[in-house]
Amino acid sequence: MDDNFASFLMDFGPAIETRHVPTSSIERYRGKLPDQLLAYWENYGWCGYANGMFWTVNPQDYEPVLDAWIGDTEFMEHDAYHIIARSAFGDLYFWGEKTGNSLRIFAPGSFCTSRKSILIADKMNFGMQVFFGSRYVEDNDFEDMFAPALKKLGRLKHDEMYGFVPALALGSAGTLENLQKVKAVEHLVILSQLEPLEVITSPPP
Structure with missing residues (x-):
């Protein structure tokens, strides 16, 4: 285990809802995603961390979400992307085949952060x-709501997230009272239809 992933596991705690990654999925993304990620999949599976605040996911399951959010944008003109992780509240982590860790979308707020990674090509x-x-645990929380949401609504399954109902884009107050457990893929696709995506460009680290 490399030091970075060891640090991640120390901060995010033991995995939950672990799913075995079949060989067919490993081979499907061979040459598209870094071998390092495929090794993580083989060793740790797709699962939740920090009691379900952060999830590694099957990119194939999230292709409808990717298409809904960036399928008709300039991002897809420059690279091929895959969603590799998400948070309990709908932070989506995209990995570009050429641009690496270059795009993150916060679906409930309909904005994305685009950055130029310096760790590309042979540094992937x-x-x-x-x-x-x-990764920082608190960066995947929303207004410190995860702990009370977990207590009120219970632990998420691998295909669930905490969603605001009605959505923030429809005027919902971002409060615990408006949070529900929802199916992640379906809810994320719906959110993409409610408000245009705002792009925020940030400098490389």
Whole structure:
């Protein structure tokens, strides 16, 4: 285990809802995603961390979400992307085949952060290590709501998230009272239809 992933596991705690990654999925993304990520999949599966606040996911399951959010945008003109992780509240982590860790979307707020990664080409595997090593638990929380949401609504399953009903884009107050357990893929696709995506460009680290 590399130091970055060891640090990630130390901060995010033991995995929950672990699903075995079949060989067919490993081979499907061979040459598209870094071998380092495929090794994580083989060793740890797709699962939730920090009691379900952060999830590694099957990119194939999230293709409808990717298409809904960036399928008709300039992002797809420059690279091929895959969603590799998400948060309990709908933070989506995209990995570009050429641009690496370059795009993150917060679906409930309909905005994305685009950045230029310096860890590309032959540095992609290290870039994946850094991606996990630079995660912070609190960055995946929303207004410190995870703990009370977990207590009120219970632990998420691998295909669920905490969603605001009605959505923030429809005027919902971002409060615990308006949170529900929802099916992640379906809810994320619906959110993409409610408000245009705002792009925020940030400098490389």
